[in-house]
Amino acid sequence: MRRIQSARLTQTFVRVLTFFGILIAVTCNIAVAATTDQLANAGIETAGATGATKAFDWQDYGAGYNRVATHHTGTWGISLKQSSSASSPVGAYQRIDLNQKEKNPVFIGAYLKGTNLINNTNSFLAASVYAEIHLTNGKTVYWNSISNKGTFDWRWIGFNTGTLSGVDAPISYIFIVPILAGTTGTAYFDDFQVVEYKPLTSALTVMIDDGEDSTYTQAKPIMDKYGFVGSSAVIVNYAGQQGYMTWAQVTALSKAGWEIVSHGLNHVDLTTVTAATLKAELSSSLTMLKSKGLTVNNFAIPFGAYNGGVLATGAKYYKSMRLYEQGSNPQGTFPYDVKVRGVLDTTTPEDISAWIKDAQKNKQWIVLTFHSVAASGEDAYHVSPAIFDKMMQTIKASGIQVMTYNSAFDAFKTTPTAASTVFGQ
Numbered sequence: 001m002r003r004i005q006s007a008r009l010t011q012t013f014v015r016v017l018t019f020f021g022i023l024i025a026v027t028c029n030i031a032v033a034a035t036t037d038q039l040a041n042a043g044i045e046t047a048g049a050t051g052a053t054k055a056f057d058w059q060d061y062g063a064g065y066n067r068v069a070t071h072h073t074g075t076w077g078i079s080l081k082q083s084s085s086a087s088s089p090v091g092a093y094q095r096i097d098l099n100q101k102e103k104n105p106v107f108i109g110a111y112l113k114g115t116n117l118i119n120n121t122n123s124f125l126a127a128s129v130y131a132e133i134h135l136t137n138g139k140t141v142y143w144n145s146i147s148n149k150g151t152f153d154w155r156w157i158g159f160n161t162g163t164l165s166g167v168d169a170p171i172s173y174i175f176i177v178p179i180l181a182g183t184t185g186t187a188y189f190d191d192f193q194v195v196e197y198k199p200l201t202s203a204l205t206v207m208i209d210d211g212e213d214s215t216y217t218q219a220k221p222i223m224d225k226y227g228f229v230g231s232s233a234v235i236v237n238y239a240g241q242q243g244y245m246t247w248a249q250v251t252a253l254s255k256a257g258w259e260i261v262s263h264g265l266n267h268v269d270l271t272t273v274t275a276a277t278l279k280a281e282l283s284s285s286l287t288m289l290k291s292k293g294l295t296v297n298n299f300a301i302p303f304g305a306y307n308g309g310v311l312a313t314g315a316k317y318y319k320s321m322r323l324y325e326q327g328s329n330p331q332g333t334f335p336y337d338v339k340v341r342g343v344l345d346t347t348t349p350e351d352i353s354a355w356i357k358d359a360q361k362n363k364q365w366i367v368l369t370f371h372s373v374a375a376s377g378e379d380a381y382h383v384s385p386a387i388f389d390k391m392m393q394t395i396k397a398s399g400i401q402v403m404t405y406n407s408a409f410d411a412f413k414t415t416p417t418a419a420s421t422v423f424g425q
């Protein structure tokens with residue numbers, strides 16, 4: 001899970017940083033002499049001057065990469081190979097000058113395919129897209145997409161700088177680095193993307209997980225008073241059981257304009273199950289919800305437990321995968337990395353007000369996530385109806401637009417629009 005990865009970040013990046021020290025020294029010379037660098041040869045279709053084993057404008061990172069016929073689109077891609085996980089990271093890199101005047105979110109991503117990727121050292125990088133982000137205030141921020149392991153077909157990976165609190169100033173330039181670290185096997189990369197978004201609006205979604213009956217009996221009547229509709233993440237095999245909504249109630253929510261989201265069949269940790277169970281949790285839950293006449297586009301991951309395999313399998317069935325990582329979502333939200341503001345019994349209306357002010361300032365989307373709306377509960381995942389009412393009042397007073405998860409996702413998803421700058425197309 002990502003939170004664990006981030007904790008390891010500082011320690012592991014000392015090694016990567018040292019490595020990059022050399023890289024920066026080399027490229028700084030180019031920066032002084034040349035005008036701005038854009039993302040070049042994003043699809044690896046142009047060969048480098050040194051011939052077919054290199055791609056135009058992609059430099060070697062460490063022991064480097066090869067330009068190969070394995071591709072996502074077009075005719076060429078890049079391969080990174082390691083036979084010993086003890087070796088230094090390998091990859092390719094290029095510098096992209098963003099020269100931002102204001103702090104706009106930037107999506108950085110690529111397509112990745114893996115063959116026998118075995119992550120022996122538990123490096124959080126494994127196969128990922130890594131970026132070194134240089135800010136106009138002189139700071140440098142390091143981040144990578146989720147790490148990927150195993151054998152898998154092409155999958156879309158990436159991240160948005162708008163989710164990183166360290167990116168607290170406009171971006172001057174970045175190094176984009178397809179990387180393989182601490183991992184044996186072969187990673188293929190193709191179709192790199194760097195897109196800057198100019199966000200226009202903020203939004204808030206009220207989402208209630210697990211499909212408990214209080215969604216219908218407590219939350220809905222309160223939200224009705226304020227004219228809000230929400231999104232309900234239903235655990236398919238729990239519907240109709242004691243304490244959970246009946247299918248009639250779920251259908252009534254949907255008819256009232258609420259969105260129904262799949263929360264799986266049985267609410268299991270998807271990182272611990274077999275491939276067959278993973279597929280069933282994702283696809284059979286969708287089939288079941290559809291058989292009830294419901295329109296379902298999105299999935300909320302139980303316990304927020306995910307890895308590259310969970311996200312990539314989910315991408316086959318759903319528009320987006322919602323995590324339980326805390327944060328707001330920038331314009332250009334990566335569909336398999338949607339963050340939440342989780343509400344617990346300790347959360348106050350003032351907390352929500354602060355989150356909304358921040359989202360309004362940065363033009364971001366908040367997925368405010370509740371579980372039980374009840375006076376008491378066995379754990380911290382509940383709020384009393386009175387507090388829930390105050391929270392809805394706070395939301396109404398803020399003027400932020402309240403949308404279902406699906407509508408807000410469509411407004412914030414990673415799609416270049418007229419208001420975005422695509423580097424290198």
Ligand SMILES: [Zn+2]
Nearest residue numbers: 209210302303
């Ligand atoms: Zn849940």
